[in-house]
Amino acid sequence: MKNATLPPLTFLREPGAAPDPAGLAEVQDIVRACMQCGTCTASCPNAHAMDLTPRRMWRMLLFGLFEEVFQSRTFWLCSACYTCTLRCPRGLPLTAAMAALKRLAAAGDDAANRKKALFYQEFMRNVEKNGRVQETGLMFHYFLAMRDPLLPLEYTPLGLKLLRKGKLHFGGGGQRGALAPLFGKVREMEARP
Amino acid sequence: MKYAYYPGCSLETSAMEYDVSCRRSLERLGAELADIPGWTCCGASAVEPVSRLLTFALPARNLALAERETAGLDLLVPCSACYLNHLRVGRECAADRALPGRINEALSVEGLHYAGKTRVRHLLDVLSADVGAEAVAAAVRRPLEGLTVAPYYGCQALRPYPLFDDPEHPRSMTPLIEALGATVLPWDLGGHCCGASLMATKKEAALVSVAAILAGAEGADAIVTVCPMCQMNLEAYQREALKAGGHGNPVSVLYLTQLLGLAFGLSEESVLLHKNLAVTGALTDKLRACAAAEA
Numbered sequence: 001m002k003n004a005t006l007p008p009l010t011f012l013r014e015p016g017a018a019p020d021p022a023g024l025a026e027v028q029d030i031v032r033a034c035m036q037c038g039t040c041t042a043s044c045p046n047a048h049a050m051d052l053t054p055r056r057m058w059r060m061l062l063f064g065l066f067e068e069v070f071q072s073r074t075f076w077l078c079s080a081c082y083t084c085t086l087r088c089p090r091g092l093p094l095t096a097a098m099a100a101l102k103r104l105a106a107a108g109d110d111a112a113n114r115k116k117a118l119f120y121q122e123f124m125r126n127v128e129k130n131g132r133v134q135e136t137g138l139m140f141h142y143f144l145a146m147r148d149p150l151l152p153l154e155y156t157p158l159g160l161k162l163l164r165k166g167k168l169h170f171g172g173g174g175q176r177g178a179l180a181p182l183f184g185k186v187r188e189m190e191a192r193p
Numbered sequence: 194m195k196y197a198y199y200p201g202c203s204l205e206t207s208a209m210e211y212d213v214s215c216r217r218s219l220e221r222l223g224a225e226l227a228d229i230p231g232w233t234c235c236g237a238s239a240v241e242p243v244s245r246l247l248t249f250a251l252p253a254r255n256l257a258l259a260e261r262e263t264a265g266l267d268l269l270v271p272c273s274a275c276y277l278n279h280l281r282v283g284r285e286c287a288a289d290r291a292l293p294g295r296i297n298e299a300l301s302v303e304g305l306h307y308a309g310k311t312r313v314r315h316l317l318d319v320l321s322a323d324v325g326a327e328a329v330a331a332a333v334r335r336p337l338e339g340l341t342v343a344p345y346y347g348c349q350a351l352r353p354y355p356l357f358d359d360p361e362h363p364r365s366m367t368p369l370i371e372a373l374g375a376t377v378l379p380w381d382l383g384g385h386c387c388g389a390s391l392m393a394t395k396k397e398a399a400l401v402s403v404a405a406i407l408a409g410a411e412g413a414d415a416i417v418t419v420c421p422m423c424q425m426n427l428e429a430y431q432r433e434a435l436k437a438g439g440h441g442n443p444v445s446v447l448y449l450t451q452l453l454g455l456a457f458g459l460s461e462e463s464v465l466l467h468k469n470l471a472v473t474g475a476l477t478d479k480l481r482a483c484a485a486a487e488a
Contacts, residue, residue, distance in 0.1 A: 045386040049398040077395055079402075080238050081386035082352035086360055095353065102242035119394045123239035124247070131233045133202040142393070154396065158429050165468050167207045179233050182254060185302040186247045189295065 019108045023100065024066060030097040031058040033090045040084035040094055050074040054084060054094065070108060075101035076116050118145045128183045131175025136168045194323060197263035197311070198226035199255060201275035201421075202234050208272075208421035210465035214450040215271050215316060217464065221332050221457045222324050227263045229255060235278040238390050238422075249292060250299040252279040256313075257305040264310075271316040271450070273420035274389075277349040280313040284354060315350045317365055317419050317449070318357040326368035334458030335487040336374030340479055342452065343378040343413035343444075344370060345406065347423040348386050360384065366417070366449065373456040382409035387426040397437075403430055404438025414476050415445040417452050424448060428471035445469070445476040455480060458487070 034055075041053040052060065052074045060069050069075075078098035085095045106117030122145055126138045139159075143152045162168050204212035216226060236251040256279060259268050270276040286293045286309060296307055320329070344366035351360040358365040363384050367377050385406055388399025403426055410416050418424040428446040435441050447469060454464040461480070466472060 045402055046388075046391065046395075046398050048401065049395065077391065077398055079348075079386050079389040079391045079399070080241070081348040081389070083348070083386070085353040086355070093353075096241070099241035100245075103245070106242065116394070117242065119390070120239040120242040123237070124243045127234045127236065127240075127251075132205065133234045133237065135203070135206055139393075157433075161429060161470055162207065165470065167209070167468070169206050175231065175233050178231065179251075179254075181302045182250060182299060183247070185299045186244060186250055189299060190244060190246055 019066060019070065019104045023104045023107075024061075027097055027100045027104070028061055030100070031061060031092060031094070033092060034058045034062070035090060037089060039087050039089060043083040043087050045081060045083070046077040046079055050077050058094075058097075069101070070105050070110060070113060073116075075105070078102075115146070118142065121145075128179055129176070131178035134169065136170055194223060195225040195227065195266055196269035196314070196319065197259045197266040198228050199232055199235075199259075199268055199270045199275060199279065200228075201270070201272040202237075203272060203421035203425075207425060208448075210451060210468040211271055211421055211424070211448045214448055214454045214459075214464040217459055218450045218453040218457060221454070221459075222320075222328060224319070224324065226269065227266060229259050229268075230262055231258055235275045237274045237278070240278075246295060246299060248278070249282050249285060249296050253282050253296045253307040254300060254303070254305060255279065256282060256309075256311050257300055257307040259311045260308055261305075267312045267314045267319075269314050269316060269319055271419070272422075273315065273347050273349040274422060276313065276315045277354075280354060280356075282307070283309050283313070315357070315419070317346075317350055320369055320449075320453075321365040322357055326372040329369055329453065330372035333373055333456045335456055335483050337452070337456050337480075337483055338374050338486070339482070340375040340415070340476075341378050341413050342370050342375045343380055343410040343416045344383050344449075345387075345410075345416050345418050345423060345427070346383045347418065347420045348384065348389070350419060351384055366419075369449070370417070370452070373452060375452070375456075378410065378413040380409050380413075382406050385409075387423045389422055389426070392426050392430060399426065400430060400434045400437045403427060403434035404441065407431065407434055407444060408438060408441040410444050411441060413444060414473075414479060415447050415452070417447050417449045419449050425470075428469060431471050443471065443473055445473045446471045455483075 038055040041047050041055045044054055052072045057069055057074050075098045080095055082095050085093055088094055105113040119142055122142045127133050200212050232255050241248045346363040351358055351363055370377050386402055388402040391399040451464040
């Protein structure tokens with residue numbers, strides 16, 4: 001059940017590198033026209049759990065306060081509901097900016113951030129291997145990667161419910177390995193300077 | 194009416210009742226579905242935080258297969274995350290002129306080509322625009338009289354591309370539910386995020402959203418959904434969310450297509466109602482009363 005033979009799923013850069021300057025410049029470009037109206041913050045269903053409001057974070061990015069931004073949990077709390085993107089009076093794709101920050105943080109050298117990216121990384125590792133995502137295997141590998149013995153307990157009631165309903169499936173579906181060539185090619189393309 | 198059909202990974206496993214009820218209720222409505230051979234995962238909401246190119250290449254692979262295998266058909270997608278991922282490829286290619294070339298360079302490894310010819314449609318779009326409430330009403334064998342339903346739209350069927358509904362005040366389900374003989378609960382949480390994959394990464398935050406939605410659905414016999422992620426968050430974490438939120442009552446959560454199927458006279462087994470994680474006794478009593486009235 002180990003995935004040791006697969007290369008790391010950090011597509012951006014070598015693990016351990018500082019956030020990619022070109023990537024940071026791209027996110028800055030996305031929010032360059034922000035006029036600090038705060039519609040994004042007022043619209044965000046998860047703002048209550050964030051340490052920086054989205055409005056404040058965009059400004060900090062433009063000021064180059066990258067370290068502060070990457071130490072915040074704000075962008076990890078984006079659930080991609082697209083309400084801010086829909087309502088932004090400047091028409092800025094703010095949900096895409098949140099995802100770009102997740103990518104940059106995952107490729108940076110901060111261990112806490114790399115851990116927060118593990119769910120997405122394990123998800124895509126599962127897709128690469130199985131062609132179609134196998135939810136049961138995904139959660140299993142996610143728990144292993146998180147190395148937190150208490151985490152699986154939080155999801156045990158759900159696991160038991162799904163088991164009773166015949167919804168837990170181990171093993172691959174019919175497309176195992178089908179995405180290996182595409183993943184390989186994308187990895188090669190994104191590694192180009 | 195014929196469509197290429199992309200069920201997506203969840204509908205093969207944890208959301209099998211969505212897949213089965215979707216196929217069976219669409220059959221009753223005279224819509225034909227053609228499966229795309231060899232389809233693969235679209236990356237769901239996990240791909241964008243990992244790779245920008247893969248965000249487009251994964252759904253483009255399915256679209257390229259659809260262009261080759263089911264040419265000329267619209268692609269019907271019941272899962273909102275899959276819908277948005279496939280829809281976004283064409284939208285982003287129109288905005289970023291370098292993107293189609295990069296996507297096709299990636300797809301060339303399998304000899305596939307994406308030309309952007311397939312129109313991507315959410316199931317709800319097809320039901321409300323192509324099928325229509327009148328045809329739905331004509332297929333009803335067992336009116337759901339006395340049932341109050343809260344339509345839950347979620348996020349990605351509505352936003353960021355408002356193609357078939359008002360993304361701030363969605364209402365495309367209202368005529369469909371009324372066509373079944375049921376009553377629509379007036380509420381304003383139909384487009385409020387359920388937390389999506391935060392349920393795996395930041396559970397406390399997602400539970401707040403689920404609790405708010407459940408509290409807003411007070412008075413409904415059932416919430417109906419059009420997305421396996423919304424369905425899972427609202428049904429599987431219901432007890433935890435009610436505890437965290439401090440108020441609200443257990444409520445049944447069904448896929449819209451299960452409700453359609455039941456009104457069309459399909460049995461509870463036939464729409465796999467036994468696979469749902471939140472079905473109250475009060476709902477099954479009402480459903481059985483509707484069935485008895487028909488007989």
